[in-house]
Amino acid sequence: MHSIAIFLGNSLKPILLATAIAGLVIWSGSGCSGKDPLIISAASSLGPVLEELKPAAEAACGSRIALNLAGSGALRTQIESGAPADVFIPAASPDMDLLEKAGLILRDTRRDCAANALVLVSATRTLADGTHDLATTLAVWSRIAVGDPVSAPVGRYTSNVLARLGLEQSLSNKVVTGNSVRQIVSYIETGSVDGGFVFATDAQRLIQAGKARHLRRFTPAESGGEVRYPAAVLARSHNPEAARKFVLFLSGTTAQAAFERAGFTKP
Amino acid sequence: MNLLDPILLSLRVAGLATVITAVLGLFLAARLNATRSRPGRILAGGLESVILAPMVFPPTMTGYLLLLLLGPNGPVGSLWGASGGLLFSWLAAVIASVVVSLPLMYQSAKTALTSVDPHCIAAARTLGASERRIFWKITVPLAWPGIAGGMALAFARAIGEFGATLMVAGNIPGATQTIPLALYSAVESGNTHAANLLLGITVALSFAIVIVVRWSERRTAASRAHRLAGGGSR
Numbered sequence: 001m002h003s004i005a006i007f008l009g010n011s012l013k014p015i016l017l018a019t020a021i022a023g024l025v026i027w028s029g030s031g032c033s034g035k036d037p038l039i040i041s042a043a044s045s046l047g048p049v050l051e052e053l054k055p056a057a058e059a060a061c062g063s064r065i066a067l068n069l070a071g072s073g074a075l076r077t078q079i080e081s082g083a084p085a086d087v088f089i090p091a092a093s094p095d096m097d098l099l100e101k102a103g104l105i106l107r108d109t110r111r112d113c114a115a116n117a118l119v120l121v122s123a124t125r126t127l128a129d130g131t132h133d134l135a136t137t138l139a140v141w142s143r144i145a146v147g148d149p150v151s152a153p154v155g156r157y158t159s160n161v162l163a164r165l166g167l168e169q170s171l172s173n174k175v176v177t178g179n180s181v182r183q184i185v186s187y188i189e190t191g192s193v194d195g196g197f198v199f200a201t202d203a204q205r206l207i208q209a210g211k212a213r214h215l216r217r218f219t220p221a222e223s224g225g226e227v228r229y230p231a232a233v234l235a236r237s238h239n240p241e242a243a244r245k246f247v248l249f250l251s252g253t254t255a256q257a258a259f260e261r262a263g264f265t266k267p
Numbered sequence: 268m269n270l271l272d273p274i275l276l277s278l279r280v281a282g283l284a285t286v287i288t289a290v291l292g293l294f295l296a297a298r299l300n301a302t303r304s305r306p307g308r309i310l311a312g313g314l315e316s317v318i319l320a321p322m323v324f325p326p327t328m329t330g331y332l333l334l335l336l337l338g339p340n341g342p343v344g345s346l347w348g349a350s351g352g353l354l355f356s357w358l359a360a361v362i363a364s365v366v367v368s369l370p371l372m373y374q375s376a377k378t379a380l381t382s383v384d385p386h387c388i389a390a391a392r393t394l395g396a397s398e399r400r401i402f403w404k405i406t407v408p409l410a411w412p413g414i415a416g417g418m419a420l421a422f423a424r425a426i427g428e429f430g431a432t433l434m435v436a437g438n439i440p441g442a443t444q445t446i447p448l449a450l451y452s453a454v455e456s457g458n459t460h461a462a463n464l465l466l467g468i469t470v471a472l473s474f475a476i477v478i479v480v481r482w483s484e485r486r487t488a489a490s491r492a493h494r495l496a497g498g499g500s501r
Binding site for chain 2: 008039041044045047048066067068069070074077078081082083084085182187
């Protein structure tokens with residue numbers, strides 16, 4: 001009996017301790033909520049630029065800012081379910097179009113804040129130079145990374161380019177499909193493919209890291225439309241005034257310079 | 268990238284989730300397996316499949332269901348009062364972690380409780396102990412190594428939780444960005460330095476958890492051997 005009492009004492013102590021810690025943690029967590037920040041739901045590819053712009057943006061719109069970074073589709077689903085975001089910046093227009101149709105954004109605040117372009121790069125190991133004809137270069141490659149046309153925006157532009165150049169059929173047994181542009185970047189970084197189609201911003205990072213070589217940049221006409229990043233204030237924003245100022249700030253000179261440094265172009 | 272925030276938040280979320288999961292899992296395991304009547308057993312079976320469902324669902328699916336549940340129009344979120352329901356708060360991350368880690372805790376607790384020697388319980392009953400007293404003074408102490416193992420697994424699952432958390436809590440640095448979400452952001456933005464550091468922390472945490480699980484397994488084996496040798500409840 002005595003030994004059981006000791007055992008019980010030992011076994012209950014961790015539970016009591018854990019409960020006490022948890023209680024303390026909840027109490028400390030709920031205590032520090034000041035004025036609610038503006039929540040910016042942005043495509044994760046915009047993360048580094050927006051993080052860099054945060055202090056300037058906070059000064060410009062007079063409110064604290066919190067970035068919520070995920071894939072454009074997941075962010076849209078959150079907003080449709082009533083998540084308390086203030087500004088939406090997806091990496092592709094269709095996600096914004098759907099919210100606009102559903103009346104979830106303030107229509108007059110929508111404006112493109114950056115643009116990107118589709119670029120073909122080769123992994124450094126493969127020999128190819130920029131003057132080569134595209135079809136001959138691709139013919140000697142054995143593996144090419146492309147985005148999935150359904151789930152990755154980069155894939156949609158890529159399939160437009162391939163269709164326009166009549167290469168879809170000849171490449172069909174060489175393509176390695178990635179679910180996001182990030183996956184294609186990893187394939188190229190690790191040298192698992194001979195090359196791939198990525199956005200100009202990704203290409204810039206790959207080239208700076210010495211992992212890839214620039215082959216060709218496609219025009220909007222070739223890739224079937226410009227790659228744009230639209231921004232808009234959400235209809236349910238708790239602070240639409242500050243949110244409007246934030247969207248305007250993104251078109252200003254400070255923000256545009258930062259976008260340009262990261263490889264984006266003017267919309 | 269600030270690495271301290273995600274670490275502290277992850278420990279806070281996983282710690283609280285583990286406490287809730289442990290209490291809930293132990294209670295459900297004891298309650299659902301004590302029913303003897305036929306309708307009671309059918310009901311318990313139904314409830315058990317609901318508890319275990321998140322193990323089968325892909326995390327994004329669990330996240331989507333929680334999004335509907337916790338959103339401002341959902342049955343739980345509308346009770347909360349805040350404009351966005353429970354979404355984008357660290358409590359949403361706790362709820363997501365509880366939902367995905369409960370199956371592990373429930374299953375471990377169930378195995379641990381059923382492996383307790385019924386003779387010990389019967390002996391206590393002949394001595395006039397109440398059912399509540401038997402549960403807390405005989406069953407739980409004897410099943411403790413298995414329960415502790417379940418808690419370690421639940422903590423591990425909560426620490427690694429990504430899909431459902433991303434959907435309901437968002438990925439807001441300093442507010443709801445846990446270690447897995449920070450890792451995702453670091454990889455997504457090509458910040459290999461931060462990614463490697465977070466990876467190292469995750470590996471260290473998982474080692475610690477494995478040590479706890481192995482310790483509890485040894486304790487289970489040892490107490491069983493002790494009981495077979497005739498010691499223990501005298």
